[in-house]
Amino acid sequence: MTRFAELLADAAELSAAGQRRILGITGPPGAGKSTLAQRLAAALGPERAVLVGMDGFHIGDAELRRTGLRDRKGAPDTFDRAGYAALVHRLRHEAGTVYAPAFDRALEDSIAAAIAVPATTPLVITEGNYLLLWPEIRPLLDEVWYLDPPPAARRDALISRHVAFGKSPAEAESWVQTSDERNAGAVAAGRDRADRVLGWTAD
Structure with a gap:
């Protein structure tokens, strides 16, 4: 198992590269992507790192209905894929x-527009399920880390998350076994x- 201190040291090295770097964190639903990305960004501080999640590009519920x-x-087709790719391209190339x-x-x-990434930010951390599925994203990222926890622990974490946000235990387990696992x-x-x-x- 990789300890957080080691990952933080590696992220800090990326942030000290002298020009902007983009670190992608990916893995299946419930792998801990958001938790790790948030901890890295918080430990590095806002002067050195900003977190931009792919989840901001979920298509709105009204449109999905x-x-x-x-x-x-x-699922992949329930995201604004082109919008996310355009944002990562801007983060890589745009001044300001x-x-x-x-x-x-x-x-x-x-x-919308809830996260500001100043031009001086040396490291952008972006996390999401499909960073390695969509081929236009990978060339824009300097490194991609894939989180691969034990499947049973990952599924348990997913069920707990769904229950925390309003699903019944039965609904949560059904959603995990169908949508999340697919x-x-x-x-x-x-x-x-x-x-x-x-x-x-x-640890």
Whole structure:
């Protein structure tokens, strides 16, 4: 297992490279991507790192209902893929402050322009399921870390998350076994393209 201190040291080295670097953190649903990315960004501080999640590009629930995709939320075609790719391209190439959306799990929707990334920020951390599935994203990232925790622990974490945000235990387990696990299979197809595959612990 990779310890957090080691990952933080590696992220800090990226942030000290002298020009902006973009670190991608990916893995199946429930792998701990958001937790790790948040901890890294907090430990490095806002002068050195900003977190921009792919979840800010979830297509809105109203549109998913209109198109009949609400019960597949989280699948690749329920994201604004082109919008996310455009943002990462801007973060790589554009001078000046870039604004990114944030996903509010309580609302189950995105908030536009909620995250500011100043031009002086040396490290952008971006996390999401499909960083290695969508080929236009990988060339924009300096490194991609793939989180691969034990499947049973990952599924338990997912069920707990869904319950915390309003699903019954039965609904949560059903969603994990169908939607989340189907998406996990799509994510796993890109595992071998990661720079590092991590089983990590928060110690």
